[in-house]
Amino acid sequence: MKVRKISKNLIAVLLSFVLVIFLLDTVTVRTNAITHRELEDLTIEIPDGSRYTVKTIHYSYSNNRYVSLRDMAFALKGTAKHFGLSVGSTEINIKTGSGYESAGGENTGFAEGEYTTEGIKINPITIDDRKCRYYTFLGNNTEGVRDAFISITDLAMILDSDLKIDPESGIIKMSDGDFYIDMQEYEAQGLYYEVYSAIVGDATTGTVYSAYNENASVSAASTTKLMTYLCIMDAVSDGEVSLDDNVTISGNAAAISQTSDGVIKMNEGQSALLSDMMYAILLPSSNEAALAVAEHIDGSEEEFVKRMNLKARELNLSEATFFYNCHGLPEYSDTVAASKIQNRISAYDMFVLSGHILNKYPEIKEITTTQKYKLDAFGVEVENTNPLLYNLPGVVGLKTGTTNAAGASLVSAYDFDDGSSVHTIVAVEYGAEDATVRNTVSEILIRYGIQCMEDVPQKGKEEEAGFPLSYEDLLKRIVLNKSRRR
Amino acid sequence: MKRLKTKLAISITATMLLLVLCALLVYERFFPLPKAPVGIWVYSEDASKSAGSLFGEWMGGRDLSDALEPVYVNVILRVGNDGTFDRSVDKESYENARNTLYENCALLLKEGISAHLEELGMANEGPITDEEAEELINETVSTDSVAYLQKALPDLVPTYEEYVKKYGNKGTYTVDKNMIAFGSSEAVKFLFDKDDLLLGEILYRRYEKKDEGGTK
Numbered sequence: 001m002k003v004r005k006i007s008k009n010l011i012a013v014l015l016s017f018v019l020v021i022f023l024l025d026t027v028t029v030r031t032n033a034i035t036h037r038e039l040e041d042l043t044i045e046i047p048d049g050s051r052y053t054v055k056t057i058h059y060s061y062s063n064n065r066y067v068s069l070r071d072m073a074f075a076l077k078g079t080a081k082h083f084g085l086s087v088g089s090t091e092i093n094i095k096t097g098s099g100y101e102s103a104g105g106e107n108t109g110f111a112e113g114e115y116t117t118e119g120i121k122i123n124p125i126t127i128d129d130r131k132c133r134y135y136t137f138l139g140n141n142t143e144g145v146r147d148a149f150i151s152i153t154d155l156a157m158i159l160d161s162d163l164k165i166d167p168e169s170g171i172i173k174m175s176d177g178d179f180y181i182d183m184q185e186y187e188a189q190g191l192y193y194e195v196y197s198a199i200v201g202d203a204t205t206g207t208v209y210s211a212y213n214e215n216a217s218v219s220a221a222s223t224t225k226l227m228t229y230l231c232i233m234d235a236v237s238d239g240e241v242s243l244d245d246n247v248t249i250s251g252n253a254a255a256i257s258q259t260s261d262g263v264i265k266m267n268e269g270q271s272a273l274l275s276d277m278m279y280a281i282l283l284p285s286s287n288e289a290a291l292a293v294a295e296h297i298d299g300s301e302e303e304f305v306k307r308m309n310l311k312a313r314e315l316n317l318s319e320a321t322f323f324y325n326c327h328g329l330p331e332y333s334d335t336v337a338a339s340k341i342q343n344r345i346s347a348y349d350m351f352v353l354s355g356h357i358l359n360k361y362p363e364i365k366e367i368t369t370t371q372k373y374k375l376d377a378f379g380v381e382v383e384n385t386n387p388l389l390y391n392l393p394g395v396v397g398l399k400t401g402t403t404n405a406a407g408a409s410l411v412s413a414y415d416f417d418d419g420s421s422v423h424t425i426v427a428v429e430y431g432a433e434d435a436t437v438r439n440t441v442s443e444i445l446i447r448y449g450i451q452c453m454e455d456v457p458q459k460g461k462e463e464e465a466g467f468p469l470s471y472e473d474l475l476k477r478i479v480l481n482k483s484r485r486r
Numbered sequence: 487m488k489r490l491k492t493k494l495a496i497s498i499t500a501t502m503l504l505l506v507l508c509a510l511l512v513y514e515r516f517f518p519l520p521k522a523p524v525g526i527w528v529y530s531e532d533a534s535k536s537a538g539s540l541f542g543e544w545m546g547g548r549d550l551s552d553a554l555e556p557v558y559v560n561v562i563l564r565v566g567n568d569g570t571f572d573r574s575v576d577k578e579s580y581e582n583a584r585n586t587l588y589e590n591c592a593l594l595l596k597e598g599i600s601a602h603l604e605e606l607g608m609a610n611e612g613p614i615t616d617e618e619a620e621e622l623i624n625e626t627v628s629t630d631s632v633a634y635l636q637k638a639l640p641d642l643v644p645t646y647e648e649y650v651k652k653y654g655n656k657g658t659y660t661v662d663k664n665m666i667a668f669g670s671s672e673a674v675k676f677l678f679d680k681d682d683l684l685l686g687e688i689l690y691r692r693y694e695k696k697d698e699g700g701t702k
Contacts, residue, residue, distance in 0.1 A: 204606075205606075206606060315605055316605060352605070355606055355607065356605065356606060356607035357607060358607070359606050359607030359608045360607030360608070360609075361607070467627065467637065467638075468626070468627065468638070469637075469638045470544075470638075471544055471545050471546060471595075471598070472546070474599075474623075474626065474627070474634075474638070475599065475602055477626045477627075478599055478603075478622050478623070478626050479602075479603070479606060479608070481622055481625050481626050482603060482608050482622060483608070
């Protein structure tokens with residue numbers, strides 16, 4: 001009897017134990033933990049020659065380095081790029097130029113061959129009192145202190161620091177200089193292999209600084225909505241519609257909003273101001289809002305799309321550009337062998353289109369620099385999906401785009417004041433594998449554009465540049481003059 | 487008798503004259519004497535096509551060969567009945583043609599600038615006017631559009647000297663049936679009437695001196 005009782009109790013204990021373990025596993029799954037096995041005890045050498053160990057995770061691929069923020073903060077103490085850091089349970093706070101207080105466990109190697117963190121995501125990160133959107137991992141170091149891991153490239157840009165990995169020794173070498181892009185070197189190292197096509201240049205004058213596969217026709221995805229915006233604003237300018245119009249949500253628009261492609265829930269018959277719908281289209285990329293406005297202007301999406309394609313021809317965009325709808329969602333062709341079709345554009349055409357919009361309707365920046373906007377008509381507050389708006393002061397837009405075919409895409413813009421006029425740098429990137437790549441490559445491109453603008457001859461130096469003998473040179477100089485008048 | 491002899495002599499003389507005349511006419515009919523296009527003739531060469539083509543190239547490979555209105559440089563050919571000729575290029579028509587071509591190209595240039603600014607979206611107050619484009623050019627290069635083109639594209643029109651080298655010539659000519667050779671140049675077929683002279687493939691018009699002189 002006693003034995004039976006003891007056995008029963010033992011079985012109960014064992015079962016409880018198994019249940020607890022199972023529950024713990026479930027909780028672990030729910031918090032999306034990742035166990036990293038490709039780890040590196042990277043060495044950083046600061047300008048005075050001192051070396052420190054930096055725990056580094058190779059995320060998904062070798063050399064896709066995410067470095068420990070605490071290790072970097074401690075290593076950079078006393079250098080020109082020192083920064084203060086606090087890492088909470090879910091939040092990260094960086095203060096460039098501030099001191100760092102050690103919390104323990106810095107600059108020691110990984111204790112074991114594997115290291116577990118929470119999944120990669122945009123954890124709340126504040127940099128110099130600015131809420132940013134960088135992808136990071138959160139975890140605890142060997143002493144149980146909360147730590148965060150960030151892409152080494154992103155960190156170099158945040159700190160404006162010239163960090164380079166020496167190919168022979170594998171050591172991160174930090175110079176006294178600022179973050180600098182040698183585009184030839186970057187291209188040789190494969191910057192553009194992470195995307196399908198890209199371009200960066202001065203959209204005000206049309207000058208291109210760097211481009212890759214820029215004429216290839218790619219899926220436009222939601223970057224389509226920039227053409228949609230242009231056509232809407234042209235209709236407003238021509239007096240066809242007014243920004244004060246009430247746009248009524250049709251059955252078609254309401255239907256989209258109820259699907260997985262819906263962004264803002266809308267009901268048939270609801271209405272909102274056209275001016276508010278512009279925010280809905282450009283900030284959270286509302287497909288239903290784009291459709292509703294298209295129907296408001298031209299009666300049907302089909303007629304509005306004709307307008308979009310006509311505009312593309314007027315702007316001399318290439319044959320790489322063609323629109324099937326006003327929002328950029330994929331759809332199936334109405335044929336026997338139905339095929340998935342998507343709006344098409346090239347990176348160069350998007351660069352031209354963006355420049356045209358920014359020059360003709362600079363007020364777009366009021367919308368695209370807004371981080372949050374209340375749409376009272378639908379009882380929601382929408383957020384801007386452009387990560388660079390949060391990460392890089394001076395960014396003024398413009399639009400993200402994501403579909404399976406398009407990858408993660410971004411059209412970003414940055415206002416550069418050359419002392420006599422403002423030029424807008426536009427970077428277009430299509431086809432990144434994921435958002436982390438999209439964000440990093442786009443920020444590199446914008447920073448490269450800024451670098452190039454800082455090297456552009458100013459007005460006095462234009463005279464030194466000589467008399468413009470070619471039509472191209474004449475046009476460039478005239479555009480510069482015209483931009484100064486605005 | 488004497489009267490009869492006189493009458494006979496006159497008849498014979500008249501008959502002989504008639505016979506000679508007939509012979510001459512017959513000879514002329516079958517063996518005509520060569521005729522030269524004696525007089526002053528003008529060939530008007532349209533300089534706009536080559537200028538348009540060159541300008542189009544400069545503007546980025548556009549086809550502008552037919553975009554400019556025809557503008558003519560006159561070549562004057564004087565054919566004397568003494569076997570001499572003189573061919574020259576009318577300087578006044580050359581200067582007019584050159585100036586007109588630069589002015590017309592300047593108009594196209596300003597249209598191109600307007601179109602470019604519109605494409606960039608810099609024309610939100612309305613299309614860029616001719617005056618504004620002119621102002622922009624002036625601000626940029628400190629000269630007007632015509633002067634700018636004359637500096638940037640000096641070879642838009644061949645020089646007067648190049649025209650003279652091509653057409654200028656004088657000396658003697660020879661005519662052999664329907665072929666004419668001027669100086670040492672190769673003989674060409676010619677055909678003419680009171681108004682037109684076709685020399686090879688070039689059409690000259692008879693020069694009509696107007697009150698103030700000159701043709702088109």
